[in-house]
Amino acid sequence: MFGASGGIGAALVAHLCADGCEVLAGSRADIGTAGTAATPFRFDLEDEGSIAEAVAGWKADPPDLVIVASGVLTLADGTGPERSLKQLDPATMEQVFRLNTIGPALIAKHVLPLLARDRASTFAILSARVGSIGDNRLGGWHSYRASKAALNMLIRNFAIEIGRTHKHASVVGLHPGTVNTPLSEPFQNRLPDGQLTDPKDAARNLLGVLAKLGPSDSGRVFDWSGDRLPE
Numbered sequence: 498m499f500g501a502s503g504g505i506g507a508a509l510v511a512h513l514c515a516d517g518c519e520v521l522a523g524s525r526a527d528i529g530t531a532g533t534a535a536t537p538f539r540f541d542l543e544d545e546g547s548i549a550e551a552v553a554g555w556k557a558d559p560p561d562l563v564i565v566a567s568g569v570l571t572l573a574d575g576t577g578p579e580r581s582l583k584q585l586d587p588a589t590m591e592q593v594f595r596l597n598t599i600g601p602a603l604i605a606k607h608v609l610p611l612l613a614r615d616r617a618s619t620f621a622i623l624s625a626r627v628g629s630i631g632d633n634r635l636g637g638w639h640s641y642r643a644s645k646a647a648l649n650m651l652i653r654n655f656a657i658e659i660g661r662t663h664k665h666a667s668v669v670g671l672h673p674g675t676v677n678t679p680l681s682e683p684f685q686n687r688l689p690d691g692q693l694t695d696p697k698d699a700a701r702n703l704l705g706v707l708a709k710l711g712p713s714d715s716g717r718v719f720d721w722s723g724d725r726l727p728e
Contacts, residue, residue, distance in 0.1 A: 499523045499540060499604055500567035504678030505623065508700035509564060510535050521560070523551060542567055542600030549607050559613045562707070565604050565622040569596040570641055570680050578638035590640045597644035602651050609659045609668070617665045619707055620655075624648055624670035624718050631727035649718050649728070656716030667710055670718030672726060673699045694721070 498513075500506040501522035510522045514533040522535035525542075540551040569592075571577045576589050601622050612618040627638060628645025649670055656668040675681050675692055676699045694702070702721040709723060718726045 498535075499563070499565045499601075500623075501535065501537070502526065503566055504680070504696045505673055505676055505699055505703075506564075506566035508696035509566060509703065512697070512700045512704060540604075542596055542603075545603045545607075548603055552607050552611060555608070555611050559611050559618065561613075561616070561618050563604075563608050563612075563618075563620045565601045565620075567596070567600060568623055568625075568680070569593060578641045580637045582639070585639060590643075593640040594644045594647070597641070598647045598651065601648060605651070605655050605668075609655060609663075609666075612659070612663050612666050614663050615665070617667075617711070618663070619667045619669065619710065620659075621669050621671050621703075621707060622648065622652060624652070624672055626672045626720065626726055628718070629727045652718065653716040660712070660715060665712060667712050667715040669707075669710055669714060669716070670726075671703050671706065672718060672720040673703055674721045 498506055498510050498520060501510050502524035506522075506524075510520055511533050513520045514535055520533070520535040521538055522533070523538045523540045525539065538551050539547065541547045572589065572592060576586075579585055579589075605620065605622075609620055612620065625641075625645045626632060627642045628649050630646055633642065652668055652670045659666050659668060674694050676694045676696055678696060681693075699721065706719055706721065706723045710719070720726055
């Protein structure tokens, strides 16, 4: 698990541990996930060397499931998604892409070749419905939308490439819905009743979707209910 300290990532780790799975929980601080038996490891999305070092020992015992649950909507300095062209700033755009697109791509670079070739395995990345070009009817949120759209394209690319050598592997994107986490907190006020999901429920939903997916679904993005998102 990459991004185990976030709201969704921590809930996924807890759910998998409760199911008796052996879980490696990665975060920037290497603090583990409280109340679980997960083994912590450290990585930094903006440091490729830390990613390579974190997975170096996985080759001998490849994981069956890898989830990248990292991402950013509002930056650490409080800069949120742009609502207008006037708000576009190159430094902000670069940072959003580094965290939402480039970081997960580097994880894929170092993890996908390690997956077993003789059994099923899944590499899943949390994406977002707003990354769908076909479903975009409101505009705005330029950097966030574009970073997720680019991520979705990479998911397709990675699925095609890894499918040539790892016939049993699946590479998919997941849209968890609007989950009650710090990422969505600034934007919860206007949500309709019932649209905000608890992290524990989100984790259960996403793992339920993953359990039904296979190599024929590789390269696609699915929402929390299992529906495929428009491209």
